[in-house]
Amino acid sequence: MLILVISFLLLSLNNATANLQDFAKNSWTNYVGDIRIAGNLTPSFLNALESAPYIQSATGLSLFYTNVESTNGNYSALIIYCSNPNGLMGYEISAGNKDGLLLVTSSNIKLSIGEEIAIKSMTSKINAKITGYASAFYNFGLVDIMLIANKSLMEGIGKSYFDYIFAKLNSDKDLESKLNNLALQSGSKISSIIALDPNAYPGKEDVDAASSVFNIFSMIILIVIFVALASYQFIYLEMNEKELYYLRAIGFSSKSLIATYTLPQIFVLLVALLLGSAVSLPFSKFLFDAALKSTPITFSDVLLNRFQFSLKSEPLILSNVTILATFFITLLPVIYYVVRKKSELYINKAQSFRRLGIRFKMIFYSSSKKVWRHALLVIIFALIISSTSSVSMLIKNWDSSVVEYNSFYDYFIYATGSGSIPYIYNASVLTATFHLAKVNDRSVVTASFVELGSVAPKLIEGRWPSNENEAVLSVTLSKNLGVGINDEVLLNTGFRNYTLRVVGIAFLPLFYLYTRETDAIVLSYELYSKIFTATEGYAIFLKGNLEQALEKLRNNGFTTYVRTEEDSINIALQGGRVAIVFLNFLSYTLVLSAVSLIAIFVISELYSRNREYAMLMLLGYRAREILAMLAISLMLISLISLPISYLISIYLLNVFQSEILSFTGYFEPSPNLIELFSNFLYIFIPIAVVLLFALRYLKRLKINETLLK
Amino acid sequence: MIRITNLKKSYKYGDNRVEVLKKVNLEIKDNEFVTLTGPSGSGKTTLLSLVAGLDLPDEGSIIVDGIELTELDENSRALWRRKSIGYVPQFFFLIPYLTAVENVELMARLAKIKDSKSKAMECLELVGLKDKGNKFPHELSGGEIQRVAIARAIVHDPPLIIADEPTAFLDSENKRNIVDILERIWKEGKTVLLATHDQFLARHRIVKILDGKIEE
Structure with missing residues (x-):
């Protein structure tokens, strides 16, 4: 049963992670392509690209930020025209048709099919109808609703060119010059060409972090299963010691004895692995779906539908081979024991052992065969308690740190529009792009202050950049890269490199959703506008009068999306949920393993010492007095494990912190003794249940029958 | 001191119920040495375990x-x-990781x-094992183990000593030694109840038990 559960769990997690990484990476690459060209791009430029030999496929996107009026209210909106719905950056119609506008299903506001809306176009107001729903993966800023328009509707709005062209390449040789020539010929103006990093897909940090954490816990689970299996083998031998003796006495050879004892176990193991593998497929799909749902970037159906979830061969083979190897290692003592010809209890004859007290010896049953098991139990207890405590410490620390680095503002406003951003009192205005550049080969959010006001992210050290050669790093990025003030970093945008000096380090909750600390760099506005000429929108951090700020923005033709500090914190908390899904799941598994180990230990003690217990009861010991010895033994082992647990939890927390730094952002979890102790107590509840069963066994022990066996 | 009246005891073996003791009546006075004899399976061990309160x-x-x-x-x-009985079992059972003392x-x-x-050392001396206190059971012979068991049975000065076939796996010299020790203990004022299938070891009052019934 244990093997079945472990193989099922290990394989489910391995398979879910493998599928997650596969999905995120391949779907992203296949969806967005290799490059993004920004500028005023004509349809003839797109046609020329599509027929160019170095381009595999290309899709043009026109974007129009506006306000829309519906019967339910006024909303900020992004209207998108996609030249090739079935290609790169495409969409899938989930309901209705594309005669009118398609509402992208990930929008915050839901409008009904058939609903009429008024769009504020470039020149006037246009009425249009929602004729369907579509799923797409568009991350072009924060708006209330995203709408997909057909070509004629977009032309009616006044847009006849593309803002972006996404392309998949056959070759990138002399790409920039080729594209610039093509643009010139077709009357287009290119403002930037960005190479899209296939490793910078949204949700990558979540997936990588979950995988890293999973790997650590896999090791722990394997150690636990090793000890559990090894203990099981010894109990099995102890229970069958007499039978072994008789079989040998009547002429069984060592080979046949080994076969007798191992073949049934091997058969059971293979069946368990087969069943575990079969059951793991639906469960790993469940984990996969749960992990995707908990990422802050909602992976759209259009990506999910293009992905085939499957039982991957690599995790299948790896998990099963690992369990098989673990099992065969634990079979070695069985083989040794059987081959050894005589079974006798080895008693440590050393003088020092003789001097140990009666109580100590009775509690710890100090034959050398058992001491190693006590020692291993200490280590396993330590690992389990520290792992579960680390999880709860991590979660608690993560929650409090998210609150801290989002506390500098009251409101977050995302504003989109073509004009100049007006001055907003008691606010800072930033512009940022998501993962279109790298710093020292690490994919980053790149940002710049358009207006640095009194309300700004918290500078830990140094100052904000004042020229093109300077940059401020987020705390997360500086920790990940191991760089500090006055160090140099290399900013790479796919085609250009920039060497920058670090002049400051700050808490930068500038993830795309502007809620959590992550790998981010703040540049001077001069440099930023050279690299990313098209500004998708402005992030405004405001403290104070929201209505005044919104009025000013709207009067200047901006559409606005508002979120409170509390909403931002909730989103950031949700952002850690991918790893927390896995972490909680794995910590429950470890608690289950601890309980199984304890049960195995107690059963082993009861069976191996049942004659001794019967003797003690014959002398006048009561069942509960014998149970007390067993409980003290367990308790002492647990107490001894406590300081070891504390030390291991410090190590594990550091490992976890560095592993999940990239997605949760920087925070400083510290080992908490109260947390450790409370998890320690938490495991005592199942221990108490196991001991109650042990008491029942002792009370029902037939003294004479047991002694005469 | 011991009064047994209409005692019945049966055990279930698979689907069968076997009556081991059939309406046993027996009275043993203080400071008596009673030898319970009978063939294997006659009910001696069952009777002794009931008298010792190990079963009902x-x-x-x-x-x-x-x-x-x-x-x-x-x-x-x-x-x-733990206060009233000193029990000497037939098998060699001492706690294996504790020394004799x-x-x-x-x-x-x-x-x-x-x-x-x-007190423990005193009792070991009484049974002639003064120098063997620091030995583990596997370092002692069968006779020595049983002598340690007797020392354990008398250390707390119980009024009643029950010895269930203590000489079963011993050679004849050791058998006699064990019974001699029990006799010495009896002479000090204890009541001794000894079970044996060996007629030659029977001493003083002999009670025969056959097919679960007493024949005196």
């Missing part, structure tokens, strides 16, 4: 020093046993005897 009869009564054992629960019988001391501690260690 199906019917009947067992009164030892005024205490009706059938009315005591398991815990009470255990408490009574520790095995004896264990009983003394259980009965809350003061100076348990010196």
